[in-house]
Amino acid sequence: MNLWRLAVRATTPADRRTILTTALAIVALGVVMARMPGNRATVYRDNRPILALSMDRDLTTEVAGRLGPVKIQVEGGRIRLLEYDSPRMIGTRTGWIRDAGGTTACVPCGILIRVEGEPGEETREYDAVAH
Amino acid sequence: MKGRLALLLTVALLAVAGWWWQDRPVRPRVTTRLLMGTLVEISTWGVTEPVSRRAVGLAFDEMARIEDRMSRMRPDSELARINQAQRGELQPISAELAQVVARGLEMGRLSSGAFDIGLAPLSDLWGFSLEPPPTRPPPPERIADWLAQRARQNGNGIALGGTAENKIRLENAGVGLDLGGIAKGYAVEQAVGILRREGVHDALINAGGDMRILGSKGGKPWHVGLRDPRDPQGVAAILDLLGEVALSTSGDYERYFMADGVRHHHILDPKTGQSARAGLISVSVQAPDAMTADGLSTALFVLGEQAGLEMLRHFPGCEALLIRADGGHFQTPGFIGRWVKGP
Numbered sequence: 001m002n003l004w005r006l007a008v009r010a011t012t013p014a015d016r017r018t019i020l021t022t023a024l025a026i027v028a029l030g031v032v033m034a035r036m037p038g039n040r041a042t043v044y045r046d047n048r049p050i051l052a053l054s055m056d057r058d059l060t061t062e063v064a065g066r067l068g069p070v071k072i073q074v075e076g077g078r079i080r081l082l083e084y085d086s087p088r089m090i091g092t093r094t095g096w097i098r099d100a101g102g103t104t105a106c107v108p109c110g111i112l113i114r115v116e117g118e119p120g121e122e123t124r125e126y127d128a129v130a131h
Numbered sequence: 132m133k134g135r136l137a138l139l140l141t142v143a144l145l146a147v148a149g150w151w152w153q154d155r156p157v158r159p160r161v162t163t164r165l166l167m168g169t170l171v172e173i174s175t176w177g178v179t180e181p182v183s184r185r186a187v188g189l190a191f192d193e194m195a196r197i198e199d200r201m202s203r204m205r206p207d208s209e210l211a212r213i214n215q216a217q218r219g220e221l222q223p224i225s226a227e228l229a230q231v232v233a234r235g236l237e238m239g240r241l242s243s244g245a246f247d248i249g250l251a252p253l254s255d256l257w258g259f260s261l262e263p264p265p266t267r268p269p270p271p272e273r274i275a276d277w278l279a280q281r282a283r284q285n286g287n288g289i290a291l292g293g294t295a296e297n298k299i300r301l302e303n304a305g306v307g308l309d310l311g312g313i314a315k316g317y318a319v320e321q322a323v324g325i326l327r328r329e330g331v332h333d334a335l336i337n338a339g340g341d342m343r344i345l346g347s348k349g350g351k352p353w354h355v356g357l358r359d360p361r362d363p364q365g366v367a368a369i370l371d372l373l374g375e376v377a378l379s380t381s382g383d384y385e386r387y388f389m390a391d392g393v394r395h396h397h398i399l400d401p402k403t404g405q406s407a408r409a410g411l412i413s414v415s416v417q418a419p420d421a422m423t424a425d426g427l428s429t430a431l432f433v434l435g436e437q438a439g440l441e442m443l444r445h446f447p448g449c450e451a452l453l454i455r456a457d458g459g460h461f462q463t464p465g466f467i468g469r470w471v472k473g474p
Contacts, residue, residue, distance in 0.1 A: 126356040128337040
């Protein structure tokens with residue numbers, strides 16, 4: 001209580017407004033960043049980055065996988081692997097990914113795509129799924 | 132004066148917020164790599180980003196090293212060299228590989244041969260590891276030939292000269308090392324050792340069907356879904372795991388093809404040379420270490436419910452959840468998990 005009185009005495013109303021606005025801005029920024037989907041993705045081949053893609057622009061591109069070209073599609077802020085018919089292409093089962101930390105992969109092609117950023121608690125229902 | 136104090140307070144507020152945002156482990160740090168023919172994910176909790184990055188990097192390096200040594204698919208691996216060598220002659224083997232082979236042989240004995248690390252020639256016949264994957268089973272006469280060759284062998288045809296001697300002998304062309312049912316578990320366990328050594332005491336490693344839990348998420352359990360064998364997007368059970376637990380799952384849905392209405396999958400029965408059909412479609416085993424869980428899930432899948440549960444009795448601290456072909460399930464009393472799929 002004394003601390004509060006001291007703080008009130010030591011600041012003007014304008015100061016207090018500045019401090020309150022800063023605190024609210026920090027909280028708002030934190031909430032926005034935690035919920036923000038990733039907007040960049042990195043494509044890896046054999047665990048080495050080979051391509052960085054913006055997810056803001058729709059496009060279809062190809063990268064060289066171990067077994068031949070692998071198509072990658074970006075559309076509406078999401079990304080997916082296309083066209084490789086194999087049960088070990090985890091990408092075909094994952095489908096589109098858009099959230100920060102999301103991954104999709106074609107294991108035999110050695111291609112992995114990861115949306116940049118750390119996954120939020122709300123984007124992952126489970127810490128892991130046992131297959 | 133008042134303005135200066137306000138400025139000071141604002142700066143302090145920003146500094147505290149920055150520190151909080153940077154260092155507070157509000158969610159696991161997740162890193163993914165393609166290793167051992169699958170997607171491997173390591174999640175860490177409660178450590179700073181540099182500590183996590185270093186520890187996880189070293190753990191992945193260790194797994195890659197083990198893959199380089201024990202993969203059947205890498206022509207330059209130590210295991211491939213042994214498989215390519217003349218049959219009937221003693222070959223040198225490293226102490227590390229000998230240790231994994233010895234554990235595999237022990238699993239084989241305890242499962243009455245249902246778990247077999249000598250099935251490389253049969254795996255080659257089926258070709259589940261090839262790209263593109265097979266669409267037809269191998270000709271029946273080739274499987275019959277392999278079975279005939281096996282019948283002439285002494286046991287499973289693998290003689291290990293003891294880890295001290297570091298020699299191994301494969302009896303004939305019907306036998307070749309395939310550690311697919313156990314080496315991933317070994318690699319995961321070694322990675323856990325690296326994480327611990329580097330100061331990470333709360334982590335989750337998910338390597339396809341092999342998972343290892345270390346500690347917790349700030350006192351809360353790691354929240355794990357168990358895939359529904361017949362619905363790739365669904366889960367059959369939810370497992371909240373804490374402390375030192377390994378979980379391994381073997382099923383008929385990861386590597387398989389349908390031919391003439393029959394599902395042919397990659398878990399092979401050494402007695403028939405065919406995909407194991409003992410009434411189960413998924414087996415999950417919880418064990419104190421990943422290598423035991425890995426071997427047991429395969430063994431139980433091949434053995435089936437009754438014989439599998441009988442074998443499990445030889446492994447204190449191990450529990451299982453079995454999903455039957457008719458969709459029913461059974462879990463041992465100590466298995467940590469909640470069935471959510473319905474009856």
